[in-house]
Amino acid sequence: MKHSDLKYLGAYIIPCMILYGLWAGGSWIFLPLIFTFVLIPVLEWIIPADASNHDPESETDRSVNVFFDVLLYLNLVFVYAGVMIFGCQLSQGAYNTNELLGGVLSCGLLLGTSGINVAHELGHRQNLLSQIAAGFLLLPSHYMHFTIEHNFGHHKYVATPRDPATARKGENIFAFWVRSTIMSYINAWKIENKRIKTQYGHMFHPAHRMIQAVFIHIIYNSLIWIYFGSFAWTYIFIAGVVGFLLLETINYIEHYGLQRRQTADGMYEKVSPEHSWNSDHVIGRILLYELSRHSDHHYKANRKYPILRHMDESPQLPFGYPATLLMALVPPLWFWVMDREVEKIRR
Numbered sequence: 295m296k297h298s299d300l301k302y303l304g305a306y307i308i309p310c311m312i313l314y315g316l317w318a319g320g321s322w323i324f325l326p327l328i329f330t331f332v333l334i335p336v337l338e339w340i341i342p343a344d345a346s347n348h349d350p351e352s353e354t355d356r357s358v359n360v361f362f363d364v365l366l367y368l369n370l371v372f373v374y375a376g377v378m379i380f381g382c383q384l385s386q387g388a389y390n391t392n393e394l395l396g397g398v399l400s401c402g403l404l405l406g407t408s409g410i411n412v413a414h415e416l417g418h419r420q421n422l423l424s425q426i427a428a429g430f431l432l433l434p435s436h437y438m439h440f441t442i443e444h445n446f447g448h449h450k451y452v453a454t455p456r457d458p459a460t461a462r463k464g465e466n467i468f469a470f471w472v473r474s475t476i477m478s479y480i481n482a483w484k485i486e487n488k489r490i491k492t493q494y495g496h497m498f499h500p501a502h503r504m505i506q507a508v509f510i511h512i513i514y515n516s517l518i519w520i521y522f523g524s525f526a527w528t529y530i531f532i533a534g535v536v537g538f539l540l541l542e543t544i545n546y547i548e549h550y551g552l553q554r555r556q557t558a559d560g561m562y563e564k565v566s567p568e569h570s571w572n573s574d575h576v577i578g579r580i581l582l583y584e585l586s587r588h589s590d591h592h593y594k595a596n597r598k599y600p601i602l603r604h605m606d607e608s609p610q611l612p613f614g615y616p617a618t619l620l621m622a623l624v625p626p627l628w629f630w631v632m633d634r635e636v637e638k639i640r641r
Contacts, residue, residue: 299356299359299361299362299600301580302362302365302580302583302600303365304577304580304581305365305580305581305582305583306368306372307329307581308326308329308330308403308404308407308408308581309369309372309376309404309407309408310372311325311326311329312326312372312376312400312401312403312404313372313375313376313379313404315396315397315400316376316379316380316383316397316400316401317379317383319383319388319389319393319397320393323389323393323396323397323400324396324400326400326403327396327399327400327403330403330616331616331619331620334577334578334581334614334616334617335613335614335616335617335620337577338575338576338577338578338613338614338616338617339613339617341575341576341577343573343574343575343576344574344576344579345574345604346604347603347604348601348603353601356598356600356601357598357600357601359600362598362599362600365583366412366415366416366427366583367416367427369408369409369412369431370427370430370431372404372408373404373405373408373409373430373431373434374430374434376401376404376405376408377401377434377518377530380397380401380526380529380530380533381518381521381522381526381530382522383397384397384522384523384525384526384529384530385522385523385525385526394529397529397533398529398532398533398536399536401530401533401536401537402532402533402534402535402536402537402539402540403536403537403540404537405434405435405533405534405536405537405540406435406536406537406538406539406540406541407540407581407582408431409431409432409434409435409537410431410432410435410437410440410537410538410540410541411541411544411582411583411585412428412431412583413427413428413429413431413432413440413441414428414440414444414585415583415585415598415599416428416431417432417440417441417444417445418445418595418596425441428441429441429507429510433510433511433514434514434530434533434534434537435534435535435537435538435541436511436531436534436535436538437537437538437541438507438510438511439478439479439482439483439504439507440478440482440541442482442485442486442503442504443459443478443479443481443482443485444459445595446485447478447481447482447485448460448478449565449592449595451562452549452554452565452569452570452592453549453552453553453554453562453565453569453570454553454554454556454562457549458473458474458476458477458478458481459474459478459542459545459549460545460549460552461474461545461546461547461549461550461551462551463550463551463633463636464629464633466625466628466629467543467546467622467623467625467628468625470542470545470546471539471542471543471546474542474545474546475538475542482504483504486502486503486504487502487504490502515527515531518530518531540619543619543622543623544585544615544619546622547571547611547615547618547619547622548570548571548588549569549570549571550571550632550636551632551633551635551636551639552568552569552570552571552609552636552639553569553640554569565592565593566593566607567589567590567592567593567605567607567608568589568607568608568609568639569589569592570588570589570591570592570608570609571588571589571608571609571610571611572586572587572588572589572590572604572605572608572609572610572611573586573587573588573610573611573613573614573615573618574586574587574604574610575613575614575615577614578614578615578616582615583599584599584600584602585599585615586611586614586615587602587603587604589605589608589609590602590603590604590605590608593605609635609639612631612635
């Protein structure tokens with residue numbers, strides 16, 4: 295491992311800020327939001343993007359280095375510490391109205407980044423430990439179905455009309471939230487029903503992951519309600535919604551307007567780096583475990599985050615992820631910027 299690899303410790307900056315802000319309250323509770331959506335966009339505008347890739351020997355070393363895996367698993371501590379601190383403060387009436395808003399958004403940011411984003415990486419791995427960890431990271435955001443639909447639905451149908459997580463050109467973010475959230479959940483049930491019926495001959499089996507998820511969600515929410523009370527449960531639940539809407543916003547910007555060509559036999563061309571928006575902005579890459587190098591992830595889904603590559607043929611986002619996310623929340627601005635980029639690619 296090289297000293298430069300320690301840069302990924304920077305991914306803990308935002309969760310540490312969030313935990314302190316939730317505990318301290320006051321203006322501190324807004325600090326991670328200001329850092330993420332004000333300071334980082336400014337820094338990414340100043341700091342040049344880095345399109346360099348690792349050499350083959352370094353890729354081999356990094357793919358088996360346990361350091362990069364440990365960094366992921368430690369996010370379980372941050373996620374559940376955040377839920378506990380937020381719940382304790384809520385149950386004690388520690389926040390005023392403004393702090394409640396800041397707490398929900400900050401906790402939601404934690405659940406979306408340290409939770410769902412890390413679960414996305416671990417959920418692609420086949421070992422049992424990674425799958426269990428991914429499930430627990432998705433649980434507070436009410437999204438345990440994500441791994442099923444993402445791995446066996448989204449990656450198969452990305453950039454086609456059959457994928458609810460691919461935003462169509464001209465579709466605004468709010469309509470996309472509704473369509474993607476509902477249809478992804480329905481698709482997860484369909485995928486798992488088919489798997490269980492194929493393996494066991496009927497759909498009602500203890501191995502059914504969607505049925506398992508329903509019961510686990512009920513137990514989790516019941517424990518939050520019993521331990522912290524209904525008031526705290528309400529805001530923890532809303533923070534979970536913020537977490538999965540953050541995910542869906544990322545989905546929106548990662549494939550907006552991109553399409554795979556349909557062949558004469560009705561099939562679609564293979565997924566290539568051209569079917570995902572890429573971002574080489576350095577800070578976002580570190581804070582999100584290389585999520586923004588999304589083109590290579592879809593091209594080779596089993597590649598671990600420290601060896602994801604820049605692909606010359608992939609379309610490039612004009613800004614880093616935080617700035618692009620904010621732009622998506624203003625549809626007229628989003629269409630004005632991104633529809634031009636989409637048309638360039640289609641030509």
